[in-house]
Amino acid sequence: MTVDDVRRPTRRDLARRFSHGEREFPTSPLYQRLAGIVAADDRLLAVAEHCRAGQQPTNLLFAAVHFLLLSETGTPAPLAGWYRSLGGTRDPGDPALTREFTDFCRATEAELIALVTTRLVQTNVVKRSAALRIGLAAIDEPGPVTLLEVGASGGIHLAFDAYRCRIGDTEVGPAGSPVRIETRWRSSRPVPTRIPEIGDRLGVDLHPIDLTDPTERRWLRALVWPENLPQYELLRAATELVAARRPRILAGDAVTALPRLDADLPTDRPLVVWHAATRVHVPEERRAAFDAAIGALGRRRRLYTVSLETPDDTTEWYERYGISYALQVRAGAGPARRLAAADGHLTWIEPLPA
Template identity: 45%
Template structure:
């Protein structure tokens, strides 16, 4: 398959759950797949980057940045409830791409898909509660692919789920999520976080307006609540930034594993990151994380699409938070979770492909 066809397949061959909360992007995917010039432009994106997220992020960035073009009338992030029907947006998108080709080209060549989905912290909170069942020591929290690092503040957020709340009552960030099951497992107790470190190819500076604008553009246009969460979480990071290390997790993890205090437990988390690692580098990515268990108990938690399974896992198209740790004997599915954390469900719940 040539590069153009491969990119087109990312837009139309992609799984049905893609963009579940963006009718606009869902409607535009087949339009993009028919545009050779856009597909060719995407051929110059950085290795491993998933083309649809990058492309729509670039378009949204220009629209939010004030591009005067009829396409803006389709973006709820710009015109709110007055947004026009997504089904009619195709011609405007094609014209927009002609008009703003140099700007789009620059963004596509240089930017990374860095979506920092704050609501995903509910999955990390869930995993930390499971870890607390067997680990009564403080843990060192490491996120590989942390973007700006909003998930590293997981213990500072309030979570409301299934009529219950967890986390500090006076938190500046409150995350709502649904529970699609009978009784919600206990999430009240989590380990103390002894240190928090993010690793990213390009750590996002929460105080830089241009960087914040790119993260904002990566939030899908209809998801105004998520945009509000991102703003609040970035303010928290700006006030008290966690340690962020610039580099590839493949190179950084082994060193960081040696630097953490010997014998102390470490939780290594990644979400929507391994999917952007080029396929031929994923085994090295897994090994680098495993190496962090050489000098202390390693709890490894991840939320990645099932179609890019870790070594030894079987492919599973359901969105499942997975885990392995001392004594688990292999990978354990912990809980089903929507891609952006809007809901959780027991692993065995039959959800019938709900978004």
């Protein structure tokens, strides 16, 4: 099955999706309000309908609007007055927002359609590097290991050990790093800190983001919810650091790119594949092929997979941990071991009972 065969959401699916703004954007009152506006507007839903299969239409449409606002020169559109990222201070509850948002979207409809048709949800969340550390600490190998990130976006996590990372009261990483991560550790257990030595590092992505390109950087910025200024500041600092390193990220769909990459990866040392918030963007019908492509890399070397993704059994999981990701580690084709729950922005991480 190719990506083109995947079922696309209908207008009704989209209306339903946009009507759950509180769930989708728990820390963005602006996007919660905009989601409700889109859910009730057939012409806006028609724009969202152009999103590529598997992509989250909510995040993609709002990132496209944000991108256009961030690109403006001259007098800003009145809509910018609601975006904290642009210095706006207006209240999302203000009724005028409906008119300003729909006017802006009608005036830029062709550009919005072009953006949602071609762009992807590629949010690089720097703090997820803390989860990668916890996952690596569960791997009993001295290293060096090869680190391969699937869905690397700009490659921010490939430099995870260049960041100062405070998890609960434990601090690791270079003390003088310009990138400083903090995350809450919801446990009295000690934070594991010993990780294998990292050898080569590389990524694979449908569309690698070139962090030296101002337009690509703006797209990454646009993906950060407007109120989340600390997340953006962290991204800016990490972008500077990573752009200078020019991480190696191959372009391609993991399902077809990983078998090609197999021959180039060392066989005399273990491979750690890391994927975060990536499998969730793979259309459901292709997830088994995605998992199999990663698993096949274990035929010629020892393989560990560390992932931070939406669990398949969401209902029970969400009841227990709220809307959150599961951090898992898997050795070869063995069973996945769940290590922790964490919220998508890694504001907290909670280790699970062993």
